[in-house]
Amino acid sequence: MVALVVPAVALASGWKIIGQGKASGKYTVAAASGTAIRPAAIQMKVTASPNLRTVSGYSIQCRKGSKKRRGTGKATGRTPITKAVVLPIAHPDSCAVVASATLAATTKMTVTIVARR
Amino acid sequence: MARAPLFAVVVLLAAVALPSAGAAAKGDKHVLIILASAGSKPYPVADVQRTARQANAFFEISSFGQVRLDIDVTPWLPVITNASTCGLSTRGLDAVVAPVRQAADRAGFTPDLYDDIVYTLADSHCGFLGETLGHQVMLTREPTVPLLLHELGHTFGLGHAQAADCVTSPVRCGIYETGDTLSPMGSGTLDFSAYEKFLLGWIPAQPHVSVAKTYVLTPPTSFSRLAQALIVDTSQGSWWIEYRSQPFRGLVFRLVDSRNPPSQFAPSAVLMLKPTKAERPWIVKGETYRIPFSFRVTLAGATATRAIVRFRP
Numbered sequence: 001m002v003a004l005v006v007p008a009v010a011l012a013s014g015w016k017i018i019g020q021g022k023a024s025g026k027y028t029v030a031a032a033s034g035t036a037i038r039p040a041a042i043q044m045k046v047t048a049s050p051n052l053r054t055v056s057g058y059s060i061q062c063r064k065g066s067k068k069r070r071g072t073g074k075a076t077g078r079t080p081i082t083k084a085v086v087l088p089i090a091h092p093d094s095c096a097v098v099a100s101a102t103l104a105a106t107t108k109m110t111v112t113i114v115a116r117r
Numbered sequence: 118m119a120r121a122p123l124f125a126v127v128v129l130l131a132a133v134a135l136p137s138a139g140a141a142a143k144g145d146k147h148v149l150i151i152l153a154s155a156g157s158k159p160y161p162v163a164d165v166q167r168t169a170r171q172a173n174a175f176f177e178i179s180s181f182g183q184v185r186l187d188i189d190v191t192p193w194l195p196v197i198t199n200a201s202t203c204g205l206s207t208r209g210l211d212a213v214v215a216p217v218r219q220a221a222d223r224a225g226f227t228p229d230l231y232d233d234i235v236y237t238l239a240d241s242h243c244g245f246l247g248e249t250l251g252h253q254v255m256l257t258r259e260p261t262v263p264l265l266l267h268e269l270g271h272t273f274g275l276g277h278a279q280a281a282d283c284v285t286s287p288v289r290c291g292i293y294e295t296g297d298t299l300s301p302m303g304s305g306t307l308d309f310s311a312y313e314k315f316l317l318g319w320i321p322a323q324p325h326v327s328v329a330k331t332y333v334l335t336p337p338t339s340f341s342r343l344a345q346a347l348i349v350d351t352s353q354g355s356w357w358i359e360y361r362s363q364p365f366r367g368l369v370f371r372l373v374d375s376r377n378p379p380s381q382f383a384p385s386a387v388l389m390l391k392p393t394k395a396e397r398p399w400i401v402k403g404e405t406y407r408i409p410f411s412f413r414v415t416l417a418g419a420t421a422t423r424a425i426v427r428f429r430p
């Protein structure tokens with residue numbers, strides 16, 4: 001079962017959730033998508049219950065004026081995982097991000113994308 | 118699985134002769150989400166706007182920047198009356214949404230100027246969650262990202278992403294109508310499939326293979342001059358084989374049976390949920406998928422950017 005939920009949460013640290021997705025089961029994928037406006041930094045977070053080793057990745061596309069740049073990245077390890085998303089352009093106007101992680105065993109997993117200005 | 122009733126309605130309606138939505142999506146798509154109720158405001162407009170931004174991000178990444186959704190969301194419009202009914206035909210839907218369109222017009226929006234319109238009818242008491250007819254979507258629940266991706270996919274002409282959990286031919290076992298755990302046209306949120314991206318015009322025509330050979334395959338997640346899918350034509354239909362490198366590295370197999378009955382949507386692809394005994398919907402490096410008396414495919418190499426695929430008829 002897969003779901004994308006969109007909480008309107010501004011975190012105390014200045015990070016703001018821009019996308020969150022949840023999935024449960026085995027051999028499925030949890031994914032989240034979001035758009036960050038003028039982000040200074042973006043992170044991808046993967047949590048699971050119970051924790052497990054997982055492979056996660058992200059794709060990002062940023063715009064600055066008429067310029068567009070894409071980037072990808074991955075993170076492998078045991079949950080919880082926090083991975084900095086590399087901005088392909090410095091000081092972008094906006095960035096679209098999709099992040100995902102595999103559920104290699106039966107678990108509940110959440111993928112969250114956070115950004116701060 | 119709250120979406121199941123919604124999809125069932127879509128399937129039902131697909132059997133009715135309706136104007137084709139056309140399977141193509143490029144450029145800026147102007148979408149209007151009209152929030153209509155009997156006077157209540159069951160969820161904030163800002164939440165719907167945020168959902169719309171997330172759906173846009175998904176489309177932008179999935180299409181490699183070829184599609185951008187420009188989505189406007191109306192305020193809540195108190196136009197639903199007790200007399201409102203739920204249309205189960207094009208004429209019926211038009212009748213249901215006519216006062217909603219007029220209310221949106223009075224609120225300063227011009228529905229005719231948009232490519233696609235999503236009507237969210239909060240107090241409609243309809244016996245289903247929603248339906249898609251041509252470029253109009255009617256929802257009876259709060260829009261979520263998966264729901265928007267799915268229904269907008271229908272407005273772009275895509276059918277359901279189905280699945281089967283038998284090892285070889287889906288002809289021999291049951292098909293889950295929205296069982297594809299990877300595509301938003303099924304029950305997933307990873308990405309549209311290579312087949313769907315081809316239909317949408319995001320990737321070019323892919324090679325049909327029939328002779329024993331080793332092929333290089335790149336994931337359908339960016340522009341490439343290399344093959345992004347291999348198509349194997351068989352008596353059962355066309356097999357679409359694609360490689361994914363994130364978040365897993367593996368080959369995914371889908372069968373498109375173009376003998377499906379005519380529909381307003383493109384023919385569905387059926388994802389093989391268990392191509393090997395490992396019971397995951399992909400094979401990893403070193404594994405082989407065999408269709409008896411047809412073909413076998415081995416994933417011989419898998420990197421972040423490409424796969425080495427050994428094909429034997």
